Amino acid sequence: MAEIAYWEAIRRAHDEEMANDKLVIAMGEDIGVAGGTYKATFGLYDKYGPERIIDTPISENSYTGIGIGASMAGMRPIIEIMSINFALLALDTLINAAAKIHYMSGGQISCPIVMRTPGGTAHQLAAQHSARLARMFMSTSGLRVVTPRGPLDAYGMLKSAVRSNDPVIIIEHEQMYNLKEDIPDEEFFRPLEGAEVVREGSDITLIGYNYSVHLCLQAAKRLEADGISAEVLDLRALKPLDRESIRKSVEKTHRVLVAEEDEAPVGVGAEIMAVITEDCFYALDAQPVRIHAADVPVPYNAKLEKAAIPSADDVYHGALKVMGKI
Amino acid sequence: MNDADKKRLLREMIFYRRFEDRTFEAYMERKIGGFLHLYTGQEAVATGVLEMARTGQGADNDYVITGYRDHVHAIKTGAAPREVMAELYGKETGSSKGRGGSMHIFDASQNFMGGYALVGQPFPLAAGLAMGCKHKGTDQIAICFLGDGANNQGTFHETMNMAKVWNLPVLFVCENNQYAIGTHINRSTAVLDQYKRVCAYDMEASQHDGMDIDIVMEASKKAIDFVRSGKGPYFIEFMTYRYRGHSMSDAKGYRTKEEEAEWQKRDPIKIYTERLIEAGIIKAADIKTMEKEIDDEIENDIIKFAEESPEPKVEDLTKYVLDDNPDPRWVGPLHK
Ligand SMILES: Cc1ncc(C[n+]2csc(CCOP(=O)(O)OP(=O)(O)O)c2C)c(N)n1
Ligand SMILES: [Mg+2]
Numbered sequence: 271m272a273e274i275a276y277w278e279a280i281r282r283a284h285d286e287e288m289a290n291d292k293l294v295i296a297m298g299e300d301i302g303v304a305g306g307t308y309k310a311t312f313g314l315y316d317k318y319g320p321e322r323i324i325d326t327p328i329s330e331n332s333y334t335g336i337g338i339g340a341s342m343a344g345m346r347p348i349i350e351i352m353s354i355n356f357a358l359l360a361l362d363t364l365i366n367a368a369a370k371i372h373y374m375s376g377g378q379i380s381c382p383i384v385m386r387t388p389g390g391t392a393h394q395l396a397a398q399h400s401a402r403l404a405r406m407f408m409s410t411s412g413l414r415v416v417t418p419r420g421p422l423d424a425y426g427m428l429k430s431a432v433r434s435n436d437p438v439i440i441i442e443h444e445q446m447y448n449l450k451e452d453i454p455d456e457e458f459f460r461p462l463e464g465a466e467v468v469r470e471g472s473d474i475t476l477i478g479y480n481y482s483v484h485l486c487l488q489a490a491k492r493l494e495a496d497g498i499s500a501e502v503l504d505l506r507a508l509k510p511l512d513r514e515s516i517r518k519s520v521e522k523t524h525r526v527l528v529a530e531e532d533e534a535p536v537g538v539g540a541e542i543m544a545v546i547t548e549d550c551f552y553a554l555d556a557q558p559v560r561i562h563a564a565d566v567p568v569p570y571n572a573k574l575e576k577a578a579i580p581s582a583d584d585v586y587h588g589a590l591k592v593m594g595k596i
Numbered sequence: 597m598n599d600a601d602k603k604r605l606l607r608e609m610i611f612y613r614r615f616e617d618r619t620f621e622a623y624m625e626r627k628i629g630g631f632l633h634l635y636t637g638q639e640a641v642a643t644g645v646l647e648m649a650r651t652g653q654g655a656d657n658d659y660v661i662t663g664y665r666d667h668v669h670a671i672k673t674g675a676a677p678r679e680v681m682a683e684l685y686g687k688e689t690g691s692s693k694g695r696g697g698s699m700h701i702f703d704a705s706q707n708f709m710g711g712y713a714l715v716g717q718p719f720p721l722a723a724g725l726a727m728g729c730k731h732k733g734t735d736q737i738a739i740c741f742l743g744d745g746a747n748n749q750g751t752f753h754e755t756m757n758m759a760k761v762w763n764l765p766v767l768f769v770c771e772n773n774q775y776a777i778g779t780h781i782n783r784s785t786a787v788l789d790q791y792k793r794v795c796a797y798d799m800e801a802s803q804h805d806g807m808d809i810d811i812v813m814e815a816s817k818k819a820i821d822f823v824r825s826g827k828g829p830y831f832i833e834f835m836t837y838r839y840r841g842h843s844m845s846d847a848k849g850y851r852t853k854e855e856e857a858e859w860q861k862r863d864p865i866k867i868y869t870e871r872l873i874e875a876g877i878i879k880a881a882d883i884k885t886m887e888k889e890i891d892d893e894i895e896n897d898i899i900k901f902a903e904e905s906p907e908p909k910v911e912d913l914t915k916y917v918l919d920d921n922p923d924p925r926w927v928g929p930l931h932k
Contacts, residue, residue: 292731293731293732295731321731324762326758327754327757327758327761329754329755329757329758331720331750331751331754332719332720332723332750332751332754332755332758333720333754333758334720335717335719335720335721335723335724335751335755336720336721336723336724336727336755336758337724338720338721338724339661339709339720339721339722339723339724339725339726339727339728339738340724340725340727340728340731341724341728342709342721342724342725342728343659343724343725343727343728343729343732343738344728344732345724345727345728345731345732362714362717363717363720363721366712366713366714366717367712367714367717367721371702371710372916372917372918372919373695373916373917374692374695374696374700374702374710375692375695375696375700375702375704375710375916376690376691376692376693376694376695376696376702376916377693377915377916377919378692378702378703378704378705379702379704379709379710380919411917412917412918414918434919435919436918436919510918
């Protein structure tokens with residue numbers, strides 16, 4: 271066991287997978303000589319060279335496409351997109367090609383790419399660097415979408431993603447790269463499907479994914495002081511979604527809140543609410559609550575930004591509402 | 597190339613034309629749905645280029661990728677014509693098991709990596725396939741066929757740049773038929789000679805007559821040798837013409853009968869037939885027999901197979917959305 275940061279966990283997964291298999295390569299802007307915007311490939315350029323740690327031009331659609339093409343020829347590219355906002359430029363190759371080639375070829379050709387990208391708000395990065403597009407990938411058939419909440423999953427899910435034959439989108443988070451956690455020294459893998467109860471509780475279920483899991487955990491602590499026992503469920507994977515774990519937890523607590531950093535309309539939370547309605551309507555003792563970002567482009571002004579983005583405090587108050595305490 | 601090869605090439609081009617004509621009929625009978633883009637008039641390009649490439653040998657083939665006008669490219673690369681036809685019929689026995697249709701013919705067993713509907717999308721995919729070849733150290737190359745219109749997509753420029761910087765073994769074949777649906781190239785494109793556009797990336801490039809298969813083969817051989825020898829990417833442009841509308845619903849109001857007639861004077865099949873007759877390789881009477889054999893094959897084997905094949909089962913609707921066979925190298929619970 272050693273305590274390592276989220277970025278180190280990603281770096282270790284890159285290193286091990288590249289050492290294990292020559293067909294694994296990494297591509298992205300500034301990932302080589304510069305060592306990576308979030309150091310995810312730090313030092314690996316010297317170890318694996320420019321043919322495997324590939325510094326790309328600022329051509330997201332086509333370098334993602336090149337990664338996809340290489341994957342069709344048997345390679346295992348890990349494609350870094352510096353910010354999920356720039357992934358919008360790669361949507362044609364991702365959504366129209368990678369997500370569909372396996373299906374429209376009748377299962378003949380796989381696109382085993384991994385696309386890693388931070389997708390959340392940081393501090394005052396303003397509208398064009400604060401997109402949270404989880405919902406868009408979540409609604410695209412043919413992709414896997416995972417949202418590691420800490421180093422353990424960041425490492426283990428990246429390793430599984432490299433070995434999966436499907437295109438996997440890994441949504442990381444600017445505010446989590448320095449988050450630390452103990453992880454085993456031996457090699458291990460974490461599944462690309464399945465939610466996880468990260469805190470047991472009996473009165474209410476707080477559902478989160480990616481960064482919002484941490485908001486839920488902070489809120490759960492405060493609720494405990496109020497004598498409310500909150501269970502926290504990390505979805506881990508948005509696609510495929512683990513409906514069963516949602517149902518189990520809601521049937522246990524009978525009360526539920528969904529916390530997301532995305533805007534609400536047609537968002538991840540909307541889908542989870544639909545699942546709750548369809549799968550465990552009669553288990554509910556109270557009206558569920560969604561905590562989400564305001565329906566605005568993320569403002570630059572710090573006060574406005576704070577008002578737009580959900581906080582642990584919002585989750586706490588939302589939970590009190592579900593509990594009928596306010 | 598011996599006389600038998602020349603005869604075979606002529607037969608192939610006639611076959612492609614009759615094949616496409618027959619899909620047109622099947623479309624009219626509503627046996628084929630969706631969009632259908634025919635290759636009629638451009639046969640010498642795919643036939644000539646791919647004759648010089650490594651095809652028909654399965655996993656050792658060069659990689660081939662193209663747009664939606666893909667039937668002939670798929671067959672010449674090695675896909676079985678009956679499976680291509682069955683795909684057009686949406687059958688389980690089709691090249692893509694009925695999931696792709698006319699614009700998405702795939703045959704992984706022959707390294708035919710697909711037809712794509714999004715104009716310009718195959719550029720980077722081709723460069724990626726080439727990157728795979730280079731990385732694995734094989735002497736395969738990737739060949740990307742696209743139209744003149746595709747060169748106005750951003751992917752064109754991004755990919756030409758990366759293909760050159762990374763010295764990728766990829767051949768870009770531009771089939772310049774001068775139209776992007778109903779828009780003539782001189783209304784959409786600042787530089788009419790497409791091969792000139794890659795000089796910005798210092799890429800090797802040339803332009804040739806795409807109606808004469810001998811010229812196509814000679815030029816392609818040079819380009820393919822260049823790419824295969826590790827010298828980097830090559831952009832080759834062929835001047836050609838599509839006789840039919842862009843797809844089925846096209847009245848061709850944007851061009852004149854005179855222009856069409858002018859191009860048809862230089863029909864690729866006509867040019868090559870005359871040449872072979874003149875050289876005494878084939879007799880005019882042989883052509884009739886050849887056509888009869890082809891029509892019989894299309895009707896009695898290809899169409900019959902497509903007609904009689906089963907449709908995919910509705911229970912299999914979500915089959916192939918994700919890969920059902922995780923990587924065999926994987927140890928342990930990957931997904932669950
Ligand atoms: C990204 C995208 N934009 C627009 C279209 C619609 N479209 C289909 S084919 C085509 C023209 C392409 O012309 P060209 O590349 O010259 O190929 P050709 O059809 O002549 O073979 C257009 C505009 C599309 N399929 N994809
Ligand atoms: Mg054209």
